[in-house]
Amino acid sequence: MRGDPVTREPRYRQIAEELRHAITEHAYGPGGKLPSEGALAERYEVSRGTIRQALMLLRHDGLVTSRRGTRRVVLDDAPVQEFAQMQSFARWARSIGETPEGRVIRQGWHSADPDERRQLRIDADARVLRVVRLRLLSGRPAMLERTAYPEALGAIVETLPADTVSVTEFLEQAGVFVADAEHTIDLARADPQDAALLGCAVEDPLLRERRRSTDPAGVPLEWSEDRYLPGSVAFVVHNSLASTPMTRQHMVPVVRDSG
Amino acid sequence: MRGDPVTREPRYRQIAEELRHAITEHAYGPGGKLPSEGALAERYEVSRGTIRQALMLLRHDGLVTSRRGTRRVVLDDAPVQEFAQMQSFARWARSIGETPEGRVIRQGWHSADPDERRQLRIDADARVLRVVRLRLLSGRPAMLERTAYPEALGAIVETLPADTVSVTEFLEQAGVFVADAEHTIDLARADPQDAALLGCAVEDPLLRERRRSTDPAGVPLEWSEDRYLPGSVAFVVHNSLASTPMTRQHMVPVVRDSG
DNA sequence: CAGTGGTCTAGACCACGGG
DNA sequence: CCGTGGTCTAGACCACTGC
Missing domain, CATH: 1.10.10.10 (Winged helix-like DNA-binding domain superfamily/Winged helix DNA-binding domain)
Structure with missing residues (x-):
């Protein structure tokens, strides 16, 4: 007690x-x-x-x-912040005195695409739960999050109310803990969905964070792409001779499907 | 033996x-x-x-x-990369098989502005060497770097040829080593100088990395703002329960304060 | 030179996971 | 239950900084 x-x-x-x-x-x-x-x-x-x-x-x-x-x-x-704050949008928002909100925009099961299979380390025939969530800071849209969950975790996430404020905190109560995460930060252009939900124009620049989280046993828990409205957030990283958690990654031009 | x-x-x-x-x-x-x-x-x-x-x-x-x-x-x-690669554009470029180049665009001594004084931890009457450098990958402009050096270091940097490929490597030979760095990553819009040198349009979005480096004794060595052309680079960060080198930082919307 | 942090040892006990 | 990694001790010697 x-x-x-x-x-x-x-x-x-x-x-x-x-x-x-x-x-x-x-x-x-x-x-x-x-x-x-x-x-x-x-x-x-x-x-x-x-x-x-x-x-x-x-x-x-x-x-x-x-x-x-x-x-x-x-x-x-x-x-400095706790790992828990970096891992949870809601916790971070509270720590800076803002009120976090979340709204599920779309949610559904799909067969995993090659990217999801590699990131979540699952078989070709496995399904994933894809969830699109809009995140708000004190009422203002701040970020759009597109997450893929492996089957077992998706079955839990699926049951959450559409306005769940903190998925991370709910999962912790269910005994699911994030222990490691890898983040890739770059720039993206708003697609029509981004624009409609974040309240910007199509092709407007957004700060993009792609994230793969794993549990303490090394099992992938989620693969997510978050797009932040510029001006709302920056990422701060410290590195040193003692530890170098950050690297640059070269991006070769890629051809994308027309959507 | x-x-x-x-x-x-x-x-x-x-x-x-x-x-x-x-x-x-x-x-x-x-x-x-x-x-x-x-x-x-x-x-x-x-x-x-x-x-x-x-x-x-x-x-x-x-x-x-x-x-x-x-x-x-x-x-x-x-x-994973070495700290040395994260700290040096030239080393990173070589590690991915590209040829790095650098060109000093402008260079000169100024009295430190408040930001530089805080970052470099120097007195109000101290001078800094401001250097604007264009960085290229295999001939293509990739990044524009605006760096401020404290007096002692500026005196060394000032003597370098305008086309020095790696300032970091030169400084190491002079006995100056970087031991720690703090990076802040967000998005910026190209100003006229960015646009002219990087070959983009004014107001085009750029990936911005601001960096403060210190030597092994904790003395600030440089305060720099780097602007990358989108599509050329991403930043990858790993964090975990064991160590959380990355944090989100809230950026308060610029509000006109009415005195 | 004395003082400091970096490396390394050889133990000990405990908390936790999984069979 | 056993094997595992997490914590902690009390030493030792060395490399380096700065006086």
């Missing part, structure tokens, strides 16, 4: 959270130096290894540097 | 590299299971901790999952 979770938060995450707060409260920098690992280990009464785990989190988020020989330096109060 | 260079590659990185190769050669998956940490520790004759460091690298790159209770599962042969 109480907030006592089944599995308590690991010590190194608690420490990372405290340090993150200290940093965003400008206790050190920017440009300031963190205490040494040894000093932190003493302060928190843990081993140096635990401190290093905590600092690793901050480093991957781009909050601090680290190099041999000198103390860690505060880089910036970076705009 | 220990003829190793000054600093040898750490064991965990060697192991990660071997495993990465095995994965991309489809020795396990996709969907396959990796050997347990204990088995790998025995095979490579290292402690379990070292194996875990290696696996952590693969996990952050989105190559494998990891959860308690089961062996790691191969996710995909992900489009």
Whole structure:
């Protein structure tokens, strides 16, 4: 009943959270130096290894540097968000003080096309549930989302009300968790459906995010193409020598069907 | 025979590299299971901790999952690149088999504007070197880059020939290394200069990447705005419960404030 | 030179998954 | 239940920075 979770938060995450707060409260920098690992280990009464785990989190988020020989330096109060917020439009919207809405525009079962088969790693004869959803921020259309779900997941999603605000949160209650996602960001032109629903003109430019999400076991959960009205959102990525989660991808001109 | 260079590659990185190769050669998956940490520790004759460091690298790159209770599962042969390739247009171009070119369009010293002062963390009276560079892929204009360098770095960049292919590689030879970068990706409209140099029309949509790079000590090195012709490039980002390097950023509609 | 973070070891206990 | 990865400890030595 109480907030006592089944599995308590690991010590190194608690420490990372405290340090993150200290940093965003400008206790050190920017440009300031963190205490040494040894000093932190003493302060928190843990081993140096635990401190290093905590600092690793901050480093991957781009909050601090680290190099041999000198103390860690505060880089910036970076705009860090939880994975859960990146993964859920509704959570993100709430975190910035907007009211998220969602409306299913169309929904139906289809046999998977080659792209869907590759992304969802399913057989040629498998079916997918395709859902088109309009996403709104405080009443204004912000994004149009076209998602394909594999059979098992589609059977759940299919039952949701058309105005479900957060599919992600519903799926979590059903025991479905997203653990990994790969995003491809580029530009697209509004097709007639985009234009009608987002309230722009056909051929207007949109920011496009294609996303493939998988569960903790590595099983693909969804393959989605989201189109954002320009001016409503930007994507921020941090990378470093320590981790390079972002890559450029070359696009060769492709021939598309006339639709 | 220990003829190793000054600093040898750490064991965990060697192991990660071997495993990465095995994965991309489809020795396990996709969907396959990796050997347990204990088995790998025995095979490579290292402690379990070292194996875990290696696996952590693969996990952050989105190559494998990891959860308690089961062996790691191969996710995909992900489009992983080195940080160095993400950071350098020329290196990236070569890696995809294209010939990179660069041309300085304009270059000059200015007093830093508020944006540059904040991004480069410099004083109000400091000067910056502003450089406008056109980047080409195999002869075709692909991107226009507007960069601001702080005084010390500008003094070096200023001396480069106008057709320098890789500024990054030159700076490395001068002992300047990029260790961290933050990227903001959204959409922009071509201004007259963009249009003239990229060969598009004014107001045409462009994919915009703003970037702030820092050195290993956390000192800002450059603040840049790159505008890509659509269709030439996409950005790919991997994130997970383990690390969330990407965030959405809300862009507030420009509202005229009435004093 | 002293202090720092990077690497590595050899243990330990626990939480979780799946048979 | 057993095997797995997640957390944590208490050391050790080394490479590097900066005085």
